Amino acid sequence: MGIGRAIAMALAKEGVNVIVNYCKHRNEAQETVVKIRRMGCQAIAMRADVSRSHEVKKMVEQTLSKFQTIDILINNAGIGALATIRQVEEKDWNRVMNVNLRGVFHCCKAVVSHMIDRRQGKIVNISSIAGLRGTGSVAYVASKSGIIGITMCLARELIDFGITVNAVAPGLIDTDMARLTEAQKRNIKKEVPIGWIGKPEHVAQSVIFLLENDYTTGQIVNVSGGRLIGI
Ligand SMILES: NC(=O)c1ccc[n+]([C@@H]2O[C@H](COP(=O)([O-])OP(=O)(O)OC[C@H]3O[C@@H](n4cnc5c(N)ncnc54)[C@H](OP(=O)(O)O)[C@@H]3O)[C@@H](O)[C@H]2O)c1
Numbered sequence: 020m021g022i023g024r025a026i027a028m029a030l031a032k033e034g035v036n037v038i039v040n041y042c043k044h045r046n047e048a049q050e051t052v053v054k055i056r057r058m059g060c061q062a063i064a065m066r067a068d069v070s071r072s073h074e075v076k077k078m079v080e081q082t083l084s085k086f087q088t089i090d091i092l093i094n095n096a097g098i099g100a101l102a103t104i105r106q107v108e109e110k111d112w113n114r115v116m117n118v119n120l121r122g123v124f125h126c127c128k129a130v131v132s133h134m135i136d137r138r139q140g141k142i143v144n145i146s147s148i149a150g151l152r153g154t155g156s157v158a159y160v161a162s163k164s165g166i167i168g169i170t171m172c173l174a175r176e177l178i179d180f181g182i183t184v185n186a187v188a189p190g191l192i193d194t195d196m197a198r199l200t201e202a203q204k205r206n207i208k209k210e211v212p213i214g215w216i217g218k219p220e221h222v223a224q225s226v227i228f229l230l231e232n233d234y235t236t237g238q239i240v241n242v243s244g245g246r247l248i249g250i
Contacts, residue, residue, distance in 0.1 A: 021194045022145065023095045024051045025219030026226050027062070033227065035091065036061040038082050042068050042096065061086075069096045069122030070114075072129075079129040088137065091230060092130050094123045094144040094166070099196045100156040112158045119162035123169055131177065140182040143226050144170050148190045148243045163188075167239055174237030183236040185229040190243025192217045213244035 027037045028051070037055055039062060041048035048064035055062035063085060067078040082089055100115045102108070123144055134140030149155035150163025170186040177184060191197050193216045199207075208214050225240045241247055 020219050021047075021196075022189065022192060022219045022222045023093075024054075025223040026093055026095060027051050027055060028058075029220070029223035029227050030091070030093075030230075031055040031058045031060040031062070033230075034060060036086055038062070038078070038086075039064045040067055040069070040078060040096065042066065068118075069094075069125055070117035072125045075122075075125040075129045079126075079133075083133065089130050089133055090140060092126060092140070092142045093226060094126050094142070096122050097145065097147075097162075097196075100159040102156050102158070104157045107156065107158055115158035116162050116165075119159070120165040120169075123166055127169065127173060131173075131182070134182050135177070135180045138181040140177075140180075141230050142173065142177075142182065142184040143229050144184070144186040145222070146170070146186045146188045146239065148188045148241060148246050151188055151239070151241070151247065170239065171237050178236060183229070183233065185235060185237065186239045187222055187225045187229070188239050188241045188243065189222045190217060190241070190246040192219055192222060192242075194219060211244040211246060215244065217242060217244055 027039055030037050037060065039048045039051045041064060052062040052064045065078045065081060067074040069075055097119045098115060100111060102111060127142060144166045146166040147163040149160050150167050153160050167186055170184050174184040191211055221242050225242050229235060229240060
């Protein structure tokens with residue numbers, strides 16, 4: 020299970036109707052929708068490549084015509100990258116930045132006017148511990164640091180409109196994006212002080228905390244098994 024599904028399920032558990040955005044994997048999004056509907060909430064799978072502003076705008080318009088309001092935006096879409104500065108091709112840099120960073124910009128831009136009109140809204144961006152520690156590939160780190168910048172900037176810009184903007188910075192979470200080799204798993208303590216890999220639900224718990232807390236904005240919550248405490 021990816022982090023997106025865990026967040027969608029956690030939202031549904033709180034009684035929230037959910038638009039499940041996907042890009043390539045329609046069936047997985049549809050499975051999430053079925054699970055949410057079984058929990059008694061409404062859910063629709065919508066395809067949109069977040070790196071394309073017109074697709075994001077269309078998704079937001081369709082959401083508003085279906086649900087009338089958008090109270091919550093979770094920016095979870097992201098792709099990994101492995102290349103160092105010497106290896107990275109410009110097209111790969113652009114792809115990572117377009118999905119991970121520009122995607123957050125497009126989605127925030129598409130919903131904030133609506134949230135401002137309603138004087139309420141909650142935005143949670145999924146960054147990464149890589150964006151705080153600089154560990155990982157240059158494009159991925161830059162995109163995830165950029166998300167932290169967007170989070171702090173928008174928290175200031177939108178604070179007078181009843182809108183909170185926060186981020187979660189996961190460490191190693193057990194999804195397709197972060198498959199470890201057996202050797203890495205054996206040496207996990209070197210990577211993760213707590214000694215085990217997190218689950219998507221750990222990220223979802225922090226998202227729910229940020230959504231429930233009206234007094235927290237502009238914050239980055241680390242969900243990383245102690246990776247920032249420098250053991
Ligand atoms: N796993 C970790 O250890 C870890 C750690 C730190 C941060 N994160 C962040 O957590 C988020 C979720 O990652 P994950 O681990 O759950 O990985 P994942 O299973 O690979 O999920 C990535 C998600 O992003 C969506 N996506 C990718 N490109 C997209 C695009 N252009 N437009 C719309 N959606 C797109 C994918 O949808 P489709 O499948 O439909 O393409 C999928 O739902 C990412 O932002 C990632 O950087 C993960």
